[in-house]
Structures are given as C-alpha cells and as structure tokens.
C-alpha cells in the first residue's frame with residue numbers, strides 16, 4: 676500500500692470558466708493558472724505522484740512550458756494513473772476537501788466525485804469530495820484551495836499473488 680497527499684491553491688480570475696474536479700461550475704469567476712487551473716485535480720495529481728514517489732506536478736508539467744498552457748488538467752491525472760498501473764498499483768480510495776467561500780459547492784460535490792471516479796476508473800464510492808468554507812477568512816475570498824489524500828493498493832493481479840504468498844506462511 677502507498678499513501679499520498681496533495682495540496683493546491685489558485686487565485687480567482689474573472690475571465691476564465693471555473694473548473695473543479697473536471698466539472699465546469701457556473702460562477703462569475705474562474706481561477707488563474709497556466710493550465711485550466713483545476714485546483715482539485717492538481718491536488719489529486721500531486722497526491723498520486725506523491726504516493727508513487729514521483730516528482731510533483733510543477734516539476735513534471737512546468738508552467739514555463741507552453742505545452743501546458745490552458746491544458747486540460749485531466750491529462751495530469753491520466754499521466755499519474757499510467758505511472759500507477761505500470762507499478763501494479765490501483766486506487767483504493769481518494770478523499771478530498773475543496774476550500775471555497777464561493778461558489779456554494781453543495782450541488783456539485785457528487786458530480787465532481789463521479790467525474791473523478793470515471794477519470795480514475797474506480798467506483799464513485801471510492802472518491803470523496805468534501806466542501807469547506809473559510810468562514811470569510813482569507814484566502815477563501817481570493818481563490819480556491821484543495822487538499823487530496825489517496826491510498827493505492829496492489830492491483831488485482833498482484834493482490835492475488837500477495838494472498839498466495841501469505842497463505843503459504
């Protein structure tokens with residue numbers, strides 16, 4: 676088993692659509708960033724890379740690289756998932772918290788969890804998206820932050836092998 680933690684924060688930018696967890700959420704302001712600025716997927720990507728012991732998101736997809744300008748952040752998750760599968764690992768579960776005073780996320784949490792689970796190829800029950808405000812304290816007014824924790828387990832084939840070993844003991 677491997678565990679990973681990820682954190683990210685982006686400022687509001689009035690000229691962009693708001694993307695969270697791969698879902699476009701109607702709001703007056705989106706987030707500033709080199710890519711599509713999906714703060715939740717960035718936190719998740721860093722949790723996955725962290726669990727794998729790989730370089731962080733900023734190192735693998737540097738903002739200085741024009742290739743990642745306005746990039747769909749789902750690409751980062753797909754890259755992390757490919758690395759995970761190469762190592763015979765699978766997502767056990769994901770837990771996340773989005774910290775935003777606006778917009779209200781209540782109506783979108785389930786949709787974000789479904790979008791993330793589809794992206795990871797797991798059941799929606801394996802992905803939790805929680806919402807939190809800052810009660811008006813900074814930086815909740817200026818942008819959105821996100822935390823993510825992932826637990827990776829042996830993929831099915833390698834888990835069977837592991838069970839066979841323990842039975843022989």
Ligand SMILES: [Zn+2]
Pocket residue numbers: 683684685708712713714717
């Ligand atoms: Zn980011």
